[in-house]
Amino acid sequence: MTDIPLFPLNVVLMPGAPLPLHIFEERYKQMVNECLESESEFGMVLADEGGTRRVGCTARIVELVERYEDGRMLILVEGSRRFKLNSILTGKPYYVGEVEYLAEEPEEDVTALAEECIALLERVVEAATEGSVGIEIQPPYRNLSFAIAGRIDFDLEIRQQILELTSEKERLEKVKELLSAAAERLEREQQAREKAQKNGHLRGDWRPGEKKEEEGGGG
Numbered sequence: 705m706t707d708i709p710l711f712p713l714n715v716v717l718m719p720g721a722p723l724p725l726h727i728f729e730e731r732y733k734q735m736v737n738e739c740l741e742s743e744s745e746f747g748m749v750l751a752d753e754g755g756t757r758r759v760g761c762t763a764r765i766v767e768l769v770e771r772y773e774d775g776r777m778l779i780l781v782e783g784s785r786r787f788k789l790n791s792i793l794t795g796k797p798y799y800v801g802e803v804e805y806l807a808e809e810p811e812e813d814v815t816a817l818a819e820e821c822i823a824l825l826e827r828v829v830e831a832a833t834e835g836s837v838g839i840e841i842q843p844p845y846r847n848l849s850f851a852i853a854g855r856i857d858f859d860l861e862i863r864q865q866i867l868e869l870t871s872e873k874e875r876l877e878k879v880k881e882l883l884s885a886a887a888e889r890l891e892r893e894q895q896a897r898e899k900a901q902k903n904g905h906l907r908g909d910w911r912p913g914e915k916k917e918e919e920g921g922g923g
Contacts, residue, residue, distance in 0.1 A: 705790065705802055705803070705804055706802075706803060706804070706805075707793065707800050707801070707802055707803075708744075708745065708746060708747045708762065708787075708800070708801055708803055709735045709738070709739065709744075709746040709747065709796075709798055709799070709800060709801075710746065710747045710748075710749065710760075710789075710792065710798070710799035710800055710801040711732060711735070711746055711747065711748050711749075711763070711798075711799075712748075712749050712750075712751030712756050712799065713748060713749075713750070713751060714750065714751065714752050714860070715748070715750065715860070716750050716761075716860055716863035716864050716867055717748045717760070717761040717763055717781070717783040718761065718783045718850040718851075718853050718854040718863070718866075718867060719761055719783045719784060719785065719786060719847055719850045720782065720783055720847055720850050720851060720854065721782065721783045721850060721851070721853075721854025721855075722766070722780060722781070722782050722854075723763070723780070723781050723782070723783070724769070724778065724779070724780050724781075725763075725778070725779050725780075725781060726776070726777075726778055727776060727777040727778075727779060728776045730775075730797070731796075731797035731798040732798060733775050733776070733777065734797055734798065735797075735798040736765070736777060736779060739765055740765060740768065745762040745763055745764050745765075745784055745785075746762065746763055747760050747761070747762050747763070747787060747789070747801050747803060748760050748761055748762070748763050748781075748783075749789055749801070750860060750864050752860070756789070756792075757789075757864055758788055758789050759786065759787070759788055759789070759806070759864070759867055759868045760786070760787055760789060760801075760803075760867075761783045761784065761785065761786050761787070761867065762783070762784040762785045762787060763781035763782070763783065763784065764781060764782050764783075764784045765779055765780075765781055766779075766780045766781060766782050767779065767780040783850070783854070785805050785806075786805070786806040786867065787801075787803040787804065787805050787806060788803060788804050788806055789801050789802075789803055790802045790803060790804060806870065808870065808871065808872070809870050809871040811872065812871070812872070812873050814848075814872055814873050814876055817873065817876045817877065817880065818848050818876060820880055821848065821849075821852060821876055821879050821880050821883060822848075824880060824883035824884055824887050825852055825855075825856070825883055827883075827887040827890075827891070828856065828883055828886050828887045828890060831887060831890035831891045831893075831894050832890055846872075847872065848872070848876065849866060849869075849872055849875030849876050849878075849879050850866075850867075850875070852879050852883070853866045853867075853875075853879060856882075856883070856886070858882060862882065865878065866878055866879065
């Protein structure tokens with residue numbers, strides 16, 4: 705068990721994923737300043753109308769991007785370690801969590817599954833942007849699931865589910881399922897747009913319901 709500063713927010717931070725944060729509340733300005741001074745991490749947990757979740761991720765401050773005259777800050781953090789929140793402690797202006805860090809299950813060979821996910825990710829990016837975008841993901845595929853979930857704008861509940869899964873194999877299987885559905889949907893939409901554009905060019909100014917005149921004419 706260990707105590708860490710806690711930042712409940714309507715966001716899911718993934719290990720290894722970057723996240724910019726605007727810090728403006730007094731209690732969190734104090735918290736971030738203390739973390740900067742001690743070069744320590746704080747915990748982030750999803751908090752919404754469903755309550756505060758029990759699994760979160762620590763945030764390491766990568767850069768203090770800007771500090772304003774009124775004390776507000778723009779910081780860039782990166783997800784570090786997953787934890788289970790056992791209790792929330794009082795006594796400081798900000799929340800403090802009593803946490804235990806989560807260990808990964810023994811690693812399995814997920815190379816084939818990882819390569820399937822990368823191929824699907826490329827399909828999603830290409831269909832979404834209507835052009836290929838280079839994706840710099842190379843073996844060994846360590847925590848690839850978190851890298852993809854940190855890049856794709858999945859629903860918060862889905863992201864939380866991925867964060868809570870305890871093995872990379874389980875996470876990649878979930879990511880594969882999500883990417884496959886997203887790729888198929890985006891490609892259908894892309895095909896529909898292309899078809900609509902072609903129809904527009906072929907028809908010219910003819911409107912549905914009008915009888916198109918035959919070429920040539922009677923005497």
